[in-house]
Amino acid sequence: MKLLCFAHRNEAKTFFDRLKLSPLDTSLNLFKSDQSFIVITGEGIQNTTEALSIIVSKYEQITEIINYGVCAGLENSLKKNELFSIRTVYQYFDDFSFKSHTSSDEQADLDLISVHKRMYSPDDKLKLSIYAQVLDMETWAIASVAKRFKIPWRSFKTISDEIDENTDCQQIIKDVDIYSDLFWNHFNSLESSIVKKSNITSPLLENSQLHFTHTQSHLVKKYLNSLKLRDVDFSKNFFHSKQYLSILESDYSKKEKAKKIITLLESKYDPITSKEKTKTKEIFNSLKNKYLSFDHSDFIERSSIKFKGQFSNEVDLKNIIATLESIDLQKLKGESKDV
């Protein structure tokens, strides 16, 4: 469900006229229709942050925040009475904040800076215009809260005035009906630009003949995604391959089959490293005995082997030394040897 966010009630006037809104929480100025929530936050970053934080944490059904409002232009070339989608929002509070937030609207092309107090002077205008084309007092708060709650946000603004000491606030108030109609018309034509991430899992992970642990499932997804980037038909071909089918038809347990399929995918994903890993594993398994065990997980990248020995007499110790001396490091390095 969408949360529509306005700073002033007048900006939302047409929404109140057209939608059947019922008050949900009067202390928060929160209203609800069949399709969406509407909040009137009041002016400024503090008010907006407080209201949105409470609402978003309380109503988990909110999946997107959409903001409509008026803003001031920092560039003379921008037209009034047009609606702009905000791309990135910055904040100025005595100085520029390092953070910025980018909206989920990929078509957005105007940057906005939110300030904490009204700014009028030509110096302010010049300074702020380095980062943004328009200015308001709320959008940064909307974007910050949305980010904190991992909710996508979009902001649509119309320019009511340019930063100027002679700004006619009365005129802006008079024109607010026009702005509200503009927002309403846009909202009605709005199609969700949020593309939901595909939740389709691989048939491999849903196959009842296999059992993957949580970690293994992640690994399978990673391998399949990468292999699909190389070859769009990879999955189709893989599921018809003899190697895959023979694992499925084998007598191994579900867990063992899953493990073998991961090894098979790994050999496709990174054939060179996979070959080296298999070789290293075989060598160290053959060296392993009751006195000595090896951890070779770091061998391929760092040529480093950890081993653990256990002895209780001189014969055991001699066995350990003999086993270690039998390791042919040069042969072992193989492909890992420096060029």
Next chain:
Amino acid sequence: MFEKVLVEKDILNSPHTQHILNKLKHNDPILINKVDEIWGKVKKPYLQKRENLNLFIGKKRGTLVKQAPDAYGLNGDPHFYFIHSYNCIYECQYCYLQGYFNTPDLVLYVNHDEIIKEIETTLDQHPNAWFHAGEFSDSLALNHITNEWSQYWDFFKARPEAKLELRTKSVNIKNILSLEPLKNVLLTFSLSPDEPSKEFDLKTPSTKARIKAIKKLSDSNFQLGIHFDPIIYSEDIEKIYSNLVDQLLENTNLDQINYFSLGVVRYTKDVYRQVESNYPDSKLHAHPYIKSFDNKIRYSKPMRNWLLSTVKNILLSKGVCESKVYLCME
């Protein structure tokens, strides 16, 4: 080309600044105190460089010449780099600049006299040193606007024991061709085969165009270097690099190529995060990476070694002397 041009007040009237502003036909820059007070102070998303790129012109302060990292350049000689510019107009998907600075906005520094002076001081302490430009920018991409290299040429002509490398992916060599070829000044090109270049080197001149530029420089007796960096895995790596080396050697006098540096694609953790976020569907993610010995994200060691040895063997089989081939950052 640039949305806004911001110039430090103190250097507004310097000939270099005026030259740049004239070339950009920009008469009304925004005047600022210092680049560092604004540039990179705010996180500006990297891909906004596509629509909204600003240019800062200023004076580089602090250390102007810095020691290059280990495994940089040919062995033996000391290597340094100097900063005359930050950021780049190109958009290579693997580029480390996307995670290095907080903004894609470009900076051009114009206090070349001071940079050259510091190069001189460094050279006095480290005779035979190499000085590299293009660590944080492309050395030639904006040369038609900046035209700064003639000043460096004069210095390096007078100090033949020092070496200068200008590293580029551009074909912007008109101003360079008007200069005298010097034995100790190398124009070096980053090259990739056609297919990966089209896929990953966005907004850069094609491989064919780069080889054409290399030929022009070779024909005019300029000293050259080639960077096959980054090498990105593909199944036909042998074929595509073999074709690339053939094309290059058909158009260039091998004696003028001082070195071939080979490097496999790599990222710091921050850069890799940016690459994932900026180019989520890129084929750069089609091949496995690991956190490597230096905490950089790379292919596994067997894969790196295989790629490096494959490309190195191609070079050797086509007559390149082994001493001219070095592995970068390995």
